[in-house]
Amino acid sequence: MAWCENCDRPVDGEVCTICGEEVTVTEREPIPWTWRFFIVATIIYLIWRIYQLVSWLSH
Numbered sequence: 001m002a003w004c005e006n007c008d009r010p011v012d013g014e015v016c017t018i019c020g021e022e023v024t025v026t027e028r029e030p031i032p033w034t035w036r037f038f039i040v041a042t043i044i045y046l047i048w049r050i051y052q053l054v055s056w057l058s059h
Protein backbone atom coordinates (compact mmCIF):
# COMPACT_ATOMS: atom_id res chain seq x y z
CA MET A 1 0.00 0.00 0.00
CA ALA A 2 1.38 3.37 -1.04
CA TRP A 3 0.49 6.84 0.18
CA CYS A 4 -0.13 9.93 -1.97
CA GLU A 5 1.15 13.03 -0.19
CA ASN A 6 -0.68 15.36 -2.59
CA CYS A 7 -4.13 13.93 -1.83
CA ASP A 8 -3.25 12.62 1.64
CA ARG A 9 -4.85 9.27 0.98
CA PRO A 10 -3.77 5.65 0.48
CA VAL A 11 -3.16 4.59 -3.11
CA ASP A 12 -3.56 1.10 -4.49
CA GLY A 13 -0.74 0.68 -7.01
CA GLU A 14 2.11 2.92 -8.10
CA VAL A 15 0.18 5.85 -9.57
CA CYS A 16 -2.44 7.92 -7.75
CA THR A 17 -5.84 7.69 -9.41
CA ILE A 18 -6.85 11.19 -8.23
CA CYS A 19 -3.89 13.40 -9.19
CA GLY A 20 -1.91 10.99 -11.39
CA GLU A 21 1.25 11.41 -9.34
CA GLU A 22 3.65 8.52 -9.01
CA VAL A 23 3.80 7.37 -5.43
CA THR A 24 6.51 5.45 -3.67
CA VAL A 25 5.62 2.37 -1.69
CA THR A 26 6.59 2.96 1.91
CA GLU A 27 8.19 -0.04 3.55
CA ARG A 28 7.76 -0.60 7.22
CA GLU A 29 11.08 -0.35 9.00
CA PRO A 30 11.81 -3.09 11.52
CA ILE A 31 11.90 -2.15 15.17
CA PRO A 32 15.42 -1.02 16.10
CA TRP A 33 17.21 -3.34 18.51
CA THR A 34 17.58 -0.53 21.06
CA TRP A 35 13.78 -0.40 21.31
CA ARG A 36 13.60 -4.18 21.70
CA PHE A 37 16.22 -3.96 24.46
CA PHE A 38 14.25 -1.19 26.15
CA ILE A 39 11.00 -3.18 25.97
CA VAL A 40 12.68 -6.35 27.35
CA ALA A 41 14.31 -4.34 30.15
CA THR A 42 10.94 -2.80 31.05
CA ILE A 43 9.25 -6.23 31.15
CA ILE A 44 12.03 -7.65 33.36
CA TYR A 45 11.73 -4.62 35.67
CA LEU A 46 7.93 -5.04 35.91
CA ILE A 47 8.25 -8.77 36.67
CA TRP A 48 10.80 -7.94 39.38
CA ARG A 49 8.47 -5.32 40.90
CA ILE A 50 5.51 -7.75 40.84
CA TYR A 51 7.68 -10.43 42.47
CA GLN A 52 8.69 -7.98 45.18
CA LEU A 53 5.05 -6.97 45.75
CA VAL A 54 3.90 -10.59 45.97
CA SER A 55 6.69 -11.53 48.39
CA TRP A 56 5.87 -8.43 50.48
CA LEU A 57 2.15 -9.33 50.58
CA SER A 58 2.80 -12.96 51.54
CA HIS A 59 4.70 -11.93 54.67
Ligand SMILES: [Zn+2]
Binding pocket: 004, 005, 006, 007, 008, 016, 017, 018, 019, 020, 021
Ligand atom coordinates in the same frame (compact mmCIF):
# COMPACT_ATOMS: atom_id res chain seq x y z
ZN1 LIG B 1 -2.85 11.88 -5.44
